[in-house]
Amino acid sequence: MMTDVIPSLTRLGVGLLLSIALGIAAGTLIGLVRPLRELTEPIFEFFRAIPPPVMIPVITVILGATGFTKVVIIVLGAIWPILLNTIDGVRATDSVMKETARSFRLTRSQRLWDLVLPAAMPRIMAGIRQAMSIALILMVISEMSNSSSGLGYWVTYFQRNYLIAEMWSGIVLLGLVGVLLAVIFGIVERRMLRWYHGVKETERG
Protein backbone atom coordinates (compact mmCIF):
# COMPACT_ATOMS: atom_id res chain seq x y z
CA MET A 1 0.00 0.00 0.00
CA MET A 2 2.80 2.41 0.90
CA THR A 3 4.13 2.42 -2.66
CA ASP A 4 0.70 3.62 -3.75
CA VAL A 5 0.71 6.65 -1.51
CA ILE A 6 3.04 8.69 -3.68
CA PRO A 7 1.12 8.27 -7.00
CA SER A 8 -2.13 9.06 -5.18
CA LEU A 9 -0.71 12.18 -3.63
CA THR A 10 0.89 13.21 -6.91
CA ARG A 11 -2.48 13.01 -8.67
CA LEU A 12 -4.04 14.96 -5.83
CA GLY A 13 -1.35 17.63 -6.01
CA VAL A 14 -1.41 17.93 -9.80
CA GLY A 15 -5.22 18.01 -9.79
CA LEU A 16 -5.30 20.74 -7.17
CA LEU A 17 -2.63 22.87 -8.82
CA LEU A 18 -4.38 22.57 -12.18
CA SER A 19 -7.70 23.53 -10.57
CA ILE A 20 -6.09 26.57 -8.95
CA ALA A 21 -4.31 27.70 -12.13
CA LEU A 22 -7.28 27.15 -14.45
CA GLY A 23 -9.82 28.41 -11.93
CA ILE A 24 -8.00 31.68 -11.26
CA ALA A 25 -7.12 32.30 -14.92
CA ALA A 26 -10.61 31.63 -16.25
CA GLY A 27 -12.27 33.28 -13.27
CA THR A 28 -10.27 36.49 -13.71
CA LEU A 29 -11.08 36.68 -17.39
CA ILE A 30 -14.77 36.00 -16.85
CA GLY A 31 -14.94 38.36 -13.88
CA LEU A 32 -13.46 41.21 -15.91
CA VAL A 33 -15.47 40.73 -19.10
CA ARG A 34 -19.10 41.38 -18.38
CA PRO A 35 -20.69 39.75 -21.48
CA LEU A 36 -18.65 36.63 -20.87
CA ARG A 37 -19.91 36.54 -17.31
CA GLU A 38 -23.55 36.85 -18.30
CA LEU A 39 -23.06 34.11 -20.86
CA THR A 40 -21.29 31.61 -18.63
CA GLU A 41 -22.94 32.12 -15.25
CA PRO A 42 -26.08 29.98 -15.80
CA ILE A 43 -24.01 27.22 -17.38
CA PHE A 44 -21.62 27.21 -14.44
CA GLU A 45 -24.45 27.09 -11.95
CA PHE A 46 -25.66 23.94 -13.70
CA PHE A 47 -22.30 22.18 -13.83
CA ARG A 48 -21.50 23.11 -10.28
CA ALA A 49 -24.76 21.54 -9.14
CA ILE A 50 -23.83 18.13 -10.60
CA PRO A 51 -22.24 15.97 -7.88
CA PRO A 52 -18.77 15.24 -9.32
CA PRO A 53 -18.70 11.46 -8.51
CA VAL A 54 -21.50 10.76 -11.02
CA MET A 55 -19.17 11.95 -13.78
CA ILE A 56 -16.51 9.35 -12.95
CA PRO A 57 -17.87 6.49 -15.14
CA VAL A 58 -18.55 8.84 -18.05
CA ILE A 59 -15.09 10.34 -17.98
CA THR A 60 -13.44 6.97 -17.49
CA VAL A 61 -15.20 5.71 -20.62
CA ILE A 62 -14.11 8.74 -22.60
CA LEU A 63 -10.51 8.98 -21.39
CA GLY A 64 -9.74 5.41 -20.28
CA ALA A 65 -8.78 4.11 -16.85
CA THR A 66 -5.52 6.01 -16.50
CA GLY A 67 -3.88 8.27 -13.97
CA PHE A 68 -4.61 11.22 -16.20
CA THR A 69 -8.33 10.46 -15.99
CA LYS A 70 -8.17 10.61 -12.22
CA VAL A 71 -6.51 14.02 -12.40
CA VAL A 72 -9.25 15.21 -14.78
CA ILE A 73 -11.90 13.99 -12.34
CA ILE A 74 -10.26 15.89 -9.48
CA VAL A 75 -10.06 19.06 -11.58
CA LEU A 76 -13.68 18.79 -12.74
CA GLY A 77 -14.84 18.69 -9.14
CA ALA A 78 -12.38 21.01 -7.45
CA ILE A 79 -12.31 23.82 -9.99
CA TRP A 80 -15.81 25.16 -9.28
CA PRO A 81 -15.38 26.83 -5.91
CA ILE A 82 -12.13 28.43 -7.11
CA LEU A 83 -13.60 29.57 -10.42
CA LEU A 84 -16.81 30.98 -8.96
CA ASN A 85 -15.06 32.66 -6.02
CA THR A 86 -12.52 34.24 -8.36
CA ILE A 87 -15.30 35.61 -10.56
CA ASP A 88 -17.02 37.08 -7.48
CA GLY A 89 -13.81 38.46 -6.06
CA VAL A 90 -12.71 40.08 -9.32
CA ARG A 91 -16.13 41.62 -9.79
CA ALA A 92 -16.23 43.07 -6.31
CA THR A 93 -13.07 45.18 -6.71
CA ASP A 94 -13.65 48.39 -4.77
CA SER A 95 -14.80 51.31 -6.93
CA VAL A 96 -12.51 53.86 -5.25
CA MET A 97 -9.52 51.55 -5.74
CA LYS A 98 -10.43 51.23 -9.41
CA GLU A 99 -10.79 55.01 -9.77
CA THR A 100 -7.42 55.44 -8.11
CA ALA A 101 -5.90 53.07 -10.65
CA ARG A 102 -7.52 54.96 -13.51
CA SER A 103 -6.54 58.40 -12.29
CA PHE A 104 -2.90 57.34 -11.86
CA ARG A 105 -3.04 55.72 -15.28
CA LEU A 106 -1.91 52.31 -14.09
CA THR A 107 -1.22 49.96 -16.96
CA ARG A 108 -3.32 46.91 -17.72
CA SER A 109 -0.83 44.51 -16.17
CA GLN A 110 -0.44 46.73 -13.08
CA ARG A 111 -4.19 46.77 -12.65
CA LEU A 112 -4.26 42.98 -12.89
CA TRP A 113 -1.31 42.14 -10.64
CA ASP A 114 -1.40 45.05 -8.21
CA LEU A 115 -5.13 45.61 -7.90
CA VAL A 116 -7.54 42.98 -9.22
CA LEU A 117 -5.78 39.79 -8.11
CA PRO A 118 -4.67 40.93 -4.63
CA ALA A 119 -8.13 42.40 -4.00
CA ALA A 120 -9.77 39.09 -5.00
CA MET A 121 -7.26 36.96 -3.08
CA PRO A 122 -9.30 36.51 0.13
CA ARG A 123 -12.19 35.09 -1.91
CA ILE A 124 -9.86 32.98 -4.04
CA MET A 125 -8.27 31.52 -0.92
CA ALA A 126 -11.69 30.64 0.49
CA GLY A 127 -12.40 28.85 -2.80
CA ILE A 128 -9.14 26.92 -2.63
CA ARG A 129 -9.93 25.80 0.90
CA GLN A 130 -13.21 24.27 -0.31
CA ALA A 131 -11.51 22.82 -3.37
CA MET A 132 -9.00 20.95 -1.21
CA SER A 133 -11.57 18.85 0.57
CA ILE A 134 -13.40 18.15 -2.70
CA ALA A 135 -10.12 17.11 -4.32
CA LEU A 136 -9.28 14.70 -1.51
CA ILE A 137 -12.72 13.06 -1.70
CA LEU A 138 -12.47 12.74 -5.48
CA MET A 139 -8.98 11.30 -5.27
CA VAL A 140 -10.30 8.48 -3.07
CA ILE A 141 -13.50 7.87 -5.04
CA SER A 142 -11.73 7.87 -8.39
CA GLU A 143 -9.47 5.11 -7.09
CA MET A 144 -12.30 3.00 -5.72
CA SER A 145 -13.56 1.86 -9.11
CA ASN A 146 -11.68 0.98 -12.31
CA SER A 147 -8.42 1.01 -10.45
CA SER A 148 -5.79 -1.34 -9.11
CA SER A 149 -3.69 1.12 -7.19
CA GLY A 150 -3.95 4.12 -4.94
CA LEU A 151 -5.15 4.75 -1.41
CA GLY A 152 -8.80 4.52 -2.35
CA TYR A 153 -8.28 1.19 -4.05
CA TRP A 154 -6.52 -0.27 -1.04
CA VAL A 155 -9.08 0.88 1.49
CA THR A 156 -11.84 -0.77 -0.57
CA TYR A 157 -9.71 -3.87 -1.09
CA PHE A 158 -9.07 -4.25 2.66
CA GLN A 159 -12.76 -3.76 3.41
CA ARG A 160 -13.82 -6.44 0.96
CA ASN A 161 -11.30 -8.88 2.41
CA TYR A 162 -12.17 -8.21 6.05
CA LEU A 163 -8.69 -6.83 6.78
CA ILE A 164 -10.02 -4.47 9.40
CA ALA A 165 -6.73 -3.25 10.87
CA GLU A 166 -5.31 -2.53 7.41
CA MET A 167 -8.51 -0.76 6.42
CA TRP A 168 -8.22 1.50 9.43
CA SER A 169 -4.59 2.23 8.66
CA GLY A 170 -5.68 3.45 5.23
CA ILE A 171 -8.41 5.61 6.70
CA VAL A 172 -6.05 7.12 9.27
CA LEU A 173 -3.54 7.82 6.52
CA LEU A 174 -6.21 9.65 4.51
CA GLY A 175 -7.06 11.69 7.55
CA LEU A 176 -3.41 12.60 7.97
CA VAL A 177 -3.20 13.66 4.33
CA GLY A 178 -6.16 15.95 4.93
CA VAL A 179 -4.54 17.45 8.02
CA LEU A 180 -1.24 17.93 6.19
CA LEU A 181 -3.00 19.73 3.33
CA ALA A 182 -4.79 22.00 5.78
CA VAL A 183 -1.51 22.84 7.52
CA ILE A 184 0.23 23.70 4.24
CA PHE A 185 -2.75 25.78 3.19
CA GLY A 186 -2.78 27.59 6.53
CA ILE A 187 0.87 28.59 6.18
CA VAL A 188 0.44 29.82 2.60
CA GLU A 189 -2.76 31.65 3.44
CA ARG A 190 -1.28 33.44 6.42
CA ARG A 191 1.63 34.63 4.32
CA MET A 192 -0.42 35.77 1.34
CA LEU A 193 -3.27 37.33 3.29
CA ARG A 194 -1.29 38.94 6.08
CA TRP A 195 -2.69 42.31 5.03
CA TYR A 196 -6.24 40.98 5.01
CA HIS A 197 -6.07 39.59 8.53
CA GLY A 198 -4.37 42.84 9.61
CA VAL A 199 -7.19 44.96 8.16
CA LYS A 200 -9.81 42.71 9.79
CA GLU A 201 -8.05 43.01 13.13
CA THR A 202 -7.86 46.82 12.99
CA GLU A 203 -11.52 46.97 11.97
CA ARG A 204 -12.47 44.96 15.05
CA GLY A 205 -10.45 47.52 17.00
Place this chain on the structure above:
Amino acid sequence: MAENLLTVKNLKKVYESSTGSVEAIADISFEMKAGELVCIVGPSGCGKTTLLKCIAGLLKPTSGEVLMDGVKVTAPPASMALVFQEYGRSLYPWLTVRGNVELPLKHKGLTKEQRQTLVDDALEAVGLSHADKSYPWQLSGGMQQRVAIARAVAYEPEVLIMDEPFAAVDAQTRADLEDLVRKLHTERGISILFVTHDIDESVYLGERVIVLSSSPTWVQEDLEIDLAPERDQITTRALPRFTELRTHVYEQVQRAKRGEAVRPGK
Protein backbone atom coordinates in the same frame (compact mmCIF):
# COMPACT_ATOMS: atom_id res chain seq x y z
CA MET B 1 -4.47 80.77 -23.10
CA ALA B 2 -1.08 79.35 -22.30
CA GLU B 3 -0.95 80.87 -18.84
CA ASN B 4 -4.07 79.05 -17.78
CA LEU B 5 -3.21 75.70 -16.32
CA LEU B 6 -6.75 74.47 -16.07
CA THR B 7 -9.83 75.77 -17.86
CA VAL B 8 -13.36 74.59 -17.22
CA LYS B 9 -15.71 75.80 -19.94
CA ASN B 10 -19.50 75.63 -19.67
CA LEU B 11 -19.36 72.26 -18.06
CA LYS B 12 -22.72 70.52 -17.79
CA LYS B 13 -23.47 67.09 -16.41
CA VAL B 14 -26.83 65.35 -16.59
CA TYR B 15 -27.24 61.89 -15.09
CA GLU B 16 -29.56 59.74 -17.16
CA SER B 17 -31.45 56.98 -15.43
CA SER B 18 -34.57 54.92 -15.95
CA THR B 19 -36.55 57.20 -13.64
CA GLY B 20 -35.63 60.32 -15.60
CA SER B 21 -32.62 62.57 -15.95
CA VAL B 22 -31.12 64.60 -13.13
CA GLU B 23 -29.20 67.75 -13.90
CA ALA B 24 -26.32 67.74 -11.44
CA ILE B 25 -24.23 70.52 -12.95
CA ALA B 26 -25.91 73.25 -14.96
CA ASP B 27 -23.04 75.39 -16.21
CA ILE B 28 -19.66 75.79 -14.57
CA SER B 29 -16.82 77.86 -15.97
CA PHE B 30 -13.61 78.92 -14.27
CA GLU B 31 -9.90 79.13 -14.86
CA MET B 32 -6.95 78.24 -12.75
CA LYS B 33 -3.40 79.51 -13.25
CA ALA B 34 -0.22 77.58 -12.57
CA GLY B 35 0.90 77.94 -8.97
CA GLU B 36 -2.51 78.81 -7.60
CA LEU B 37 -4.33 77.19 -4.71
CA VAL B 38 -8.02 77.31 -5.51
CA CYS B 39 -10.72 76.07 -3.14
CA ILE B 40 -14.14 75.03 -4.33
CA VAL B 41 -16.83 75.23 -1.70
CA GLY B 42 -20.55 74.69 -1.90
CA PRO B 43 -23.55 73.30 -0.05
CA SER B 44 -23.64 69.54 0.40
CA GLY B 45 -25.04 67.66 -2.56
CA CYS B 46 -24.12 70.42 -4.99
CA GLY B 47 -22.15 68.15 -7.27
CA LYS B 48 -18.63 68.91 -6.07
CA THR B 49 -17.49 65.35 -6.55
CA THR B 50 -19.16 65.16 -9.95
CA LEU B 51 -17.34 68.33 -11.00
CA LEU B 52 -14.05 66.92 -9.79
CA LYS B 53 -14.49 63.65 -11.59
CA CYS B 54 -15.25 65.52 -14.81
CA ILE B 55 -12.13 67.65 -14.36
CA ALA B 56 -10.00 64.58 -13.63
CA GLY B 57 -11.24 62.77 -16.72
CA LEU B 58 -12.96 60.03 -14.74
CA LEU B 59 -16.41 61.14 -15.85
CA LYS B 60 -17.52 62.42 -19.22
CA PRO B 61 -19.37 65.74 -19.06
CA THR B 62 -22.68 65.98 -20.90
CA SER B 63 -21.49 69.15 -22.58
CA GLY B 64 -18.74 71.70 -22.19
CA GLU B 65 -15.09 70.87 -21.77
CA VAL B 66 -12.11 70.79 -19.48
CA LEU B 67 -8.75 71.97 -20.82
CA MET B 68 -5.48 71.09 -19.17
CA ASP B 69 -2.59 73.15 -20.58
CA GLY B 70 -4.92 73.95 -23.48
CA VAL B 71 -5.54 70.28 -24.26
CA LYS B 72 -9.01 68.83 -23.88
CA VAL B 73 -9.29 66.26 -21.09
CA THR B 74 -10.95 63.04 -22.26
CA ALA B 75 -9.17 60.54 -19.99
CA PRO B 76 -7.20 60.98 -16.77
CA PRO B 77 -4.17 63.09 -17.78
CA ALA B 78 -0.65 62.37 -16.51
CA SER B 79 -0.42 65.95 -15.30
CA MET B 80 -3.03 65.49 -12.58
CA ALA B 81 -2.92 63.57 -9.34
CA LEU B 82 -5.91 62.91 -7.14
CA VAL B 83 -6.32 62.65 -3.41
CA PHE B 84 -9.63 61.03 -2.54
CA GLN B 85 -11.76 61.54 0.53
CA GLU B 86 -11.90 57.81 1.27
CA TYR B 87 -8.21 57.25 2.00
CA GLY B 88 -9.00 53.79 3.37
CA ARG B 89 -10.29 52.67 -0.01
CA SER B 90 -7.83 54.60 -2.12
CA LEU B 91 -4.67 53.06 -0.68
CA TYR B 92 -4.00 49.41 -1.45
CA PRO B 93 -3.84 47.47 1.83
CA TRP B 94 -1.64 44.70 0.37
CA LEU B 95 1.13 47.18 -0.41
CA THR B 96 3.35 48.92 2.13
CA VAL B 97 3.41 52.70 2.39
CA ARG B 98 6.42 52.72 0.05
CA GLY B 99 4.72 50.29 -2.33
CA ASN B 100 1.65 52.49 -2.53
CA VAL B 101 3.61 55.66 -3.24
CA GLU B 102 5.83 53.91 -5.76
CA LEU B 103 3.11 52.06 -7.70
CA PRO B 104 2.05 54.91 -10.03
CA LEU B 105 5.70 55.69 -10.78
CA LYS B 106 6.42 52.23 -12.11
CA HIS B 107 5.01 52.91 -15.55
CA LYS B 108 6.69 56.28 -15.93
CA GLY B 109 9.91 54.91 -17.38
CA LEU B 110 12.07 55.94 -14.45
CA THR B 111 15.06 54.04 -13.11
CA LYS B 112 14.86 52.35 -9.75
CA GLU B 113 17.05 55.03 -8.18
CA GLN B 114 14.93 57.85 -9.57
CA ARG B 115 11.80 56.21 -8.18
CA GLN B 116 13.48 55.70 -4.84
CA THR B 117 14.45 59.38 -4.68
CA LEU B 118 10.94 60.54 -5.57
CA VAL B 119 9.34 58.27 -2.98
CA ASP B 120 11.80 59.26 -0.24
CA ASP B 121 11.33 62.92 -1.04
CA ALA B 122 7.52 62.68 -1.05
CA LEU B 123 7.43 60.73 2.21
CA GLU B 124 9.74 63.28 3.78
CA ALA B 125 7.49 66.11 2.57
CA VAL B 126 4.51 64.63 4.41
CA GLY B 127 6.55 63.64 7.45
CA LEU B 128 6.31 59.88 7.05
CA SER B 129 9.91 58.87 6.30
CA HIS B 130 9.91 56.57 9.33
CA ALA B 131 6.79 54.65 8.28
CA ASP B 132 7.71 53.57 4.76
CA LYS B 133 7.71 49.86 5.59
CA SER B 134 4.39 49.95 7.45
CA TYR B 135 1.11 48.98 5.89
CA PRO B 136 -1.59 51.64 5.51
CA TRP B 137 -3.95 49.84 7.90
CA GLN B 138 -1.33 50.03 10.64
CA LEU B 139 -1.52 53.84 10.51
CA SER B 140 -4.06 56.34 11.82
CA GLY B 141 -6.53 57.99 9.46
CA GLY B 142 -4.54 61.21 9.29
CA MET B 143 -1.35 59.34 8.49
CA GLN B 144 -3.10 57.29 5.80
CA GLN B 145 -4.23 60.49 4.15
CA ARG B 146 -0.61 61.70 4.30
CA VAL B 147 0.38 58.57 2.41
CA ALA B 148 -2.21 59.37 -0.25
CA ILE B 149 -0.83 62.92 -0.46
CA ALA B 150 2.73 61.57 -0.74
CA ARG B 151 1.63 59.28 -3.56
CA ALA B 152 0.17 62.27 -5.41
CA VAL B 153 3.25 64.43 -4.77
CA ALA B 154 5.68 61.72 -5.92
CA TYR B 155 3.71 61.46 -9.16
CA GLU B 156 4.93 65.01 -9.94
CA PRO B 157 1.66 66.38 -11.29
CA GLU B 158 1.14 69.89 -12.56
CA VAL B 159 -1.98 70.12 -10.47
CA LEU B 160 -2.97 68.30 -7.33
CA ILE B 161 -6.70 67.69 -7.07
CA MET B 162 -8.10 67.02 -3.62
CA ASP B 163 -11.66 65.89 -3.04
CA GLU B 164 -12.72 66.72 0.53
CA PRO B 165 -9.59 65.00 1.72
CA PHE B 166 -9.95 65.85 5.39
CA ALA B 167 -13.67 65.28 5.84
CA ALA B 168 -13.12 62.00 7.66
CA VAL B 169 -10.36 62.95 10.13
CA ASP B 170 -10.61 64.58 13.54
CA ALA B 171 -10.25 68.33 14.03
CA GLN B 172 -6.65 68.39 15.28
CA THR B 173 -5.38 66.10 12.56
CA ARG B 174 -7.29 68.21 10.13
CA ALA B 175 -5.48 71.39 11.20
CA ASP B 176 -2.12 69.63 10.77
CA LEU B 177 -3.07 68.37 7.33
CA GLU B 178 -4.28 71.82 6.28
CA ASP B 179 -0.89 73.23 7.21
CA LEU B 180 0.74 70.42 5.25
CA VAL B 181 -1.24 71.44 2.16
CA ARG B 182 -0.22 75.08 2.65
CA LYS B 183 3.40 74.00 3.06
CA LEU B 184 3.37 71.92 -0.11
CA HIS B 185 1.91 74.87 -1.93
CA THR B 186 4.24 77.59 -0.63
CA GLU B 187 7.48 75.59 -0.42
CA ARG B 188 7.12 73.46 -3.51
CA GLY B 189 4.90 75.71 -5.58
CA ILE B 190 2.44 72.92 -6.31
CA SER B 191 -0.83 74.04 -7.91
CA ILE B 192 -3.74 72.69 -5.91
CA LEU B 193 -7.45 72.47 -6.59
CA PHE B 194 -9.07 71.75 -3.26
CA VAL B 195 -12.72 70.80 -2.89
CA THR B 196 -14.33 71.10 0.51
CA HIS B 197 -17.65 71.69 2.21
CA ASP B 198 -15.90 73.41 5.12
CA ILE B 199 -16.09 77.19 4.75
CA ASP B 200 -13.32 77.97 7.28
CA GLU B 201 -11.05 75.51 5.57
CA SER B 202 -11.63 77.03 2.16
CA VAL B 203 -10.79 80.55 3.36
CA TYR B 204 -7.80 79.42 5.40
CA LEU B 205 -6.26 77.41 2.56
CA GLY B 206 -7.27 79.19 -0.60
CA GLU B 207 -5.96 82.10 -2.58
CA ARG B 208 -9.23 81.97 -4.39
CA VAL B 209 -12.51 80.49 -3.27
CA ILE B 210 -15.08 79.45 -5.82
CA VAL B 211 -18.55 79.24 -4.30
CA LEU B 212 -20.89 76.86 -6.05
CA SER B 213 -24.67 77.14 -6.03
CA SER B 214 -26.89 74.24 -5.04
CA SER B 215 -27.67 71.67 -7.71
CA PRO B 216 -28.07 72.15 -10.70
CA THR B 217 -24.80 73.87 -10.08
CA TRP B 218 -23.19 77.03 -11.43
CA VAL B 219 -20.45 79.31 -10.09
CA GLN B 220 -22.09 81.69 -7.67
CA GLU B 221 -18.97 83.61 -6.77
CA ASP B 222 -15.27 83.59 -7.54
CA LEU B 223 -13.64 85.29 -4.59
CA GLU B 224 -10.03 86.46 -4.17
CA ILE B 225 -8.68 85.68 -0.67
CA ASP B 226 -6.36 88.61 0.10
CA LEU B 227 -4.64 87.11 3.12
CA ALA B 228 -0.85 86.90 3.36
CA PRO B 229 0.61 83.68 1.96
CA GLU B 230 2.14 82.74 5.33
CA ARG B 231 -0.80 81.41 7.28
CA ASP B 232 -1.05 80.12 10.77
CA GLN B 233 -3.87 78.26 12.48
CA ILE B 234 -3.96 80.73 15.37
CA THR B 235 -3.01 84.15 14.03
CA THR B 236 -4.56 83.89 10.57
CA ARG B 237 -7.84 82.62 11.91
CA ALA B 238 -7.90 85.51 14.41
CA LEU B 239 -7.48 88.22 11.75
CA PRO B 240 -10.47 90.53 11.24
CA ARG B 241 -10.04 90.07 7.48
CA PHE B 242 -10.29 86.29 7.88
CA THR B 243 -13.55 86.69 9.78
CA GLU B 244 -14.90 89.05 7.15
CA LEU B 245 -14.07 86.68 4.31
CA ARG B 246 -15.38 83.71 6.24
CA THR B 247 -18.65 85.51 6.96
CA HIS B 248 -18.94 86.51 3.34
CA VAL B 249 -18.43 82.98 2.05
CA TYR B 250 -20.75 81.66 4.74
CA GLU B 251 -23.51 84.00 3.62
CA GLN B 252 -22.96 83.00 0.01
CA VAL B 253 -23.26 79.32 0.88
CA GLN B 254 -26.40 80.02 2.91
CA ARG B 255 -27.88 81.86 -0.05
CA ALA B 256 -26.95 78.93 -2.24
CA LYS B 257 -28.68 76.54 0.13
CA ARG B 258 -31.85 78.62 0.12
CA GLY B 259 -31.60 78.91 -3.64
CA GLU B 260 -31.78 82.71 -3.44
CA ALA B 261 -28.94 83.53 -5.74
CA VAL B 262 -30.03 84.01 -9.31
CA ARG B 263 -27.96 82.59 -12.11
CA PRO B 264 -26.84 85.40 -14.40
CA GLY B 265 -28.31 85.33 -17.88
CA LYS B 266 -31.16 83.09 -16.88
